[in-house]
Amino acid sequence: MNEHLIKEENLVYKKPSTLLDVSMHYCPGCGHGTVHKTLMEVVEELGIESNTIGVAPVGCSVFAYNYMNIDMQQAPHGRACAIATGIRRVMPDKYVFTYQGDGDLAAIGTGETMHAASRGENFFTIFINNGIYGMTSGQMAPTTLEGMKTTTCPRGRDVKTMGYPLYLGPILAQLPGVAYVTRQAVDSVAHVRNLKKAMLKAFEYQKQKLGFCLIEVVSNCPSNLKMTAVQANEFVRNTMIPNYPLGDIKTPEGK
Amino acid sequence: MGEIRLMKGNEALAESMIRSGCDAYFGYPITPQSEVLEYLSNEDPMKRTGMVVLQAESEVAAINMVHGAGGCGKRVMTTSSSPGISLMQEAISYMASAEVPCLIANVMRGGPGLGTIQPSQGDYFQATKGGGHGDYHLIVLAPSTVQEMVNHVRDGFELAEKYRTPVFILADGAIGQMMEKVELFDQIPRKTDAELPQEWATTGRGSRKMRNFITSLNIQPEKMEVINHHLQEKYRTIEKNETRFETYKIEDADYIFTGFGLGARICKKAADMAREKGFKVGVIRPITLYPFPTAVYQKYAGKLKGILDVEMNSGQMVEDVRLAVGDKTRVEFYGRMGGMIPAPDEILEHFEKIFIK
Numbered sequence: 001m002n003e004h005l006i007k008e009e010n011l012v013y014k015k016p017s018t019l020l021d022v023s024m025h026y027c028p029g030c031g032h033g034t035v036h037k038t039l040m041e042v043v044e045e046l047g048i049e050s051n052t053i054g055v056a057p058v059g060c061s062v063f064a065y066n067y068m069n070i071d072m073q074q075a076p077h078g079r080a081c082a083i084a085t086g087i088r089r090v091m092p093d094k095y096v097f098t099y100q101g102d103g104d105l106a107a108i109g110t111g112e113t114m115h116a117a118s119r120g121e122n123f124f125t126i127f128i129n130n131g132i133y134g135m136t137s138g139q140m141a142p143t144t145l146e147g148m149k150t151t152t153c154p155r156g157r158d159v160k161t162m163g164y165p166l167y168l169g170p171i172l173a174q175l176p177g178v179a180y181v182t183r184q185a186v187d188s189v190a191h192v193r194n195l196k197k198a199m200l201k202a203f204e205y206q207k208q209k210l211g212f213c214l215i216e217v218v219s220n221c222p223s224n225l226k227m228t229a230v231q232a233n234e235f236v237r238n239t240m241i242p243n244y245p246l247g248d249i250k251t252p253e254g255k
Numbered sequence: 256m257g258e259i260r261l262m263k264g265n266e267a268l269a270e271s272m273i274r275s276g277c278d279a280y281f282g283y284p285i286t287p288q289s290e291v292l293e294y295l296s297n298e299d300p301m302k303r304t305g306m307v308v309l310q311a312e313s314e315v316a317a318i319n320m321v322h323g324a325g326g327c328g329k330r331v332m333t334t335s336s337s338p339g340i341s342l343m344q345e346a347i348s349y350m351a352s353a354e355v356p357c358l359i360a361n362v363m364r365g366g367p368g369l370g371t372i373q374p375s376q377g378d379y380f381q382a383t384k385g386g387g388h389g390d391y392h393l394i395v396l397a398p399s400t401v402q403e404m405v406n407h408v409r410d411g412f413e414l415a416e417k418y419r420t421p422v423f424i425l426a427d428g429a430i431g432q433m434m435e436k437v438e439l440f441d442q443i444p445r446k447t448d449a450e451l452p453q454e455w456a457t458t459g460r461g462s463r464k465m466r467n468f469i470t471s472l473n474i475q476p477e478k479m480e481v482i483n484h485h486l487q488e489k490y491r492t493i494e495k496n497e498t499r500f501e502t503y504k505i506e507d508a509d510y511i512f513t514g515f516g517l518g519a520r521i522c523k524k525a526a527d528m529a530r531e532k533g534f535k536v537g538v539i540r541p542i543t544l545y546p547f548p549t550a551v552y553q554k555y556a557g558k559l560k561g562i563l564d565v566e567m568n569s570g571q572m573v574e575d576v577r578l579a580v581g582d583k584t585r586v587e588f589y590g591r592m593g594g595m596i597p598a599p600d601e602i603l604e605h606f607e608k609i610f611i612k
Contacts, residue, residue, distance in 0.1 A: 049460060050459060050460045050461050050462070050463075051459040051460075051461070052459065053327075053457050053458075053459055055323070056470075062472055063472075065466065065468035065470060068466070069460070069465065069466050070459075070460060070466050071457035071458065071459055071460055071466050071467050071468065072457060072466060072468045072469070073322070073323060073326045073457050073468065073469040073470070074353075074468070074469065074470035074471065074472055075319065075322070075323075076319060076322075076345050076346050076349050079315065079316070079319040079322075079346065082311070082315070082316040082317075082319030082320050082322075082323065083319050083320070083322055083323035083326075084323060085309070085316075085320050085323065086279070086281065086319065086320035086321060086322060086323025086324035086325070086326075086327075086331070087323040087324060087326070087327055087457070089279060089307045089309060089320070089324060090278050090279050090307060090324040090327055090329045090331070091327055091458070091459065094458075094459045111312060111313060111315075111316070112312070112315075112316050112319070115311075115312035115316065
């Protein structure tokens with residue numbers, strides 16, 4: 001009934017045109033929706049929707065192509081960085097990114113990620129770190145914290161038998177082919193704003209062909225953490241971020 | 256006449272790749288096909304045609320790079336040998352489902368396992384019956400000469416693009432390593448960006464309103480079954496249009512020797528030797544292993560006294576020969592394994608032992 005008020009000049013917020021007008025399948029409170037929207041806002045603001053190609057992983061965000069109105073390929077589990085290498089090498093003037101979860105990137109896809117980074121491939125990777133497997137319903141991820149309970153470490157992650165959490169961002173930062181590694185989060189508006197700035201930078205570095213860039217996003221998984229959306233964000237704030245501190249890990253300026 | 260050269264099978268395949276207007280090759284070293292990557296690296300195809308050559312960190316990465324570049328509508332190829340091809344199967348299944356065209360060559364070696372680096376034909380089942388998971392086929396071309404290594408690359412790219420499917424060249428270590436005279440065709444220009452297939456490829460949206468996406472995921476069973484039916488219809492069309500074979504001295508034959516690739520080549524010599532001894536022997540050589548040339552076996556089966564199938568494995572293609580002829584004629588098998596190659600006189604001896612004595 002207040003539709004007459006919704007005029008362009010009155011809008012303080014709208015969905016980016018680069019997001020398709022469909023309902024997302026993500027659980028209430030899940031960080032994927034926020035990261036998708038932020039990424040597509042950046043693509044819209046840069047006006048590069050016609051020459052950007054994305055790669056979706058296996059995991060909850062396998063359906064990213066249902067939401068983003070840019071050309072996309074869906075990769076076999078862990079292989080997104082190899083797919084993106086193939087794309088970027090034959091389409092050197094396009095913007096290319098991969099969007100991967102922690103299981104996809106830091107477990108099954110560690111090899112492809114390391115080598116794409118080491119070659120300095122000119123694309124960037126969004127790395128969703130929520131400390132747990134989402135799509136398969138809550139198993140231990142490479143990023144699961146010590147003592148944290150999942151369906152495959154129901155008594156908590158015992159690092160002596162299950163290994164330690166893998167901090168892939170700082171490892172990748174040591175490679176000469178890598179231009180930019182940053183860790184951001186989506187638990188608060190302020191953090192989402194920082195994430196957006198990081199994405200803008202990653203596209204700019206790709207334009208300058210500076211090498212591989214990684215944006216790690218500390219996110220949540222309310223359904224599998226068995227928490228409400230609010231609790232899941234508190235978990236990100238109080239437990240995940242202290243273990244995965246936010247900020248730039250490597251920048252082209254050498255900071 | 257095209258340019259004539261004396262070339263190794265692997266090098267001829269690599270040269271043909273450049274001349275076929277290939278946009279990118281992604282590969283990983285493995286004996287006995289490493290010359291492909293070495294030849295390409297030495298030729299610097301980026302300078303010649305703008306073709307990308309990249310040594311991947313694994314066969315898994317190489318085939319996924321092929322997936323990415325092929326999904327952009329580009330002409331893309333990888334090569335490997337048996338163990339490496341096993342590693343590629345997951346992505347090949349994805350590409351069959353998502354209908355990503357590409358060309359893959361397997362220069363087979365003996366297995367199972369790490370096996371031997373000597374030539375074998377032990378991957379027939381893997382190549383023709385799927386190989387990866389799910390319900391799919393690849394078009395499989397089996398060269399028996401170095402010249403066919405050249406021709407099958409050009410033809411393979413055309414078939415891959417015509418049917419939007421991965422195409423497979425099933426060669427063996429001997430064809431890859433042997434040197435023969437080849438005639439090379441002139442350079443085919445690489446596709447321009449304007450020629451990329453806008454109806455499906457991820458080229459960047461450009462002026463399109465809606466995105467293209469490449470996926471093999473159809474989580475609703477009703478939709479997945481539609482995709483399955485679509486793929487199966489495509490395979491029926493391929494069976495109808497693309498079945499290829501060669502026959503040799505077959506019209507008056509009482510017996511047929513049959514095999515593929517190198518095995519078939521040895522069969523021809525064995526057939527000639529049999530004829531010198533007064534036995535009317537001909538040869539059927541499938542060129543496409545999928546689709547299998549069932550009809551040619553059926554055509555001759557009724558008037559034959561028997562078929563001897565010769566392979567460098569424990570008897571794989573022979574199952575398709577038996578399926579084709581049923582009980583119309585007797586089908587026997589002779590094979591060598593482990594990287595051993597059957598000699599013509601060995602084949603003749605077994606033929607006489609089985610059918611004549």
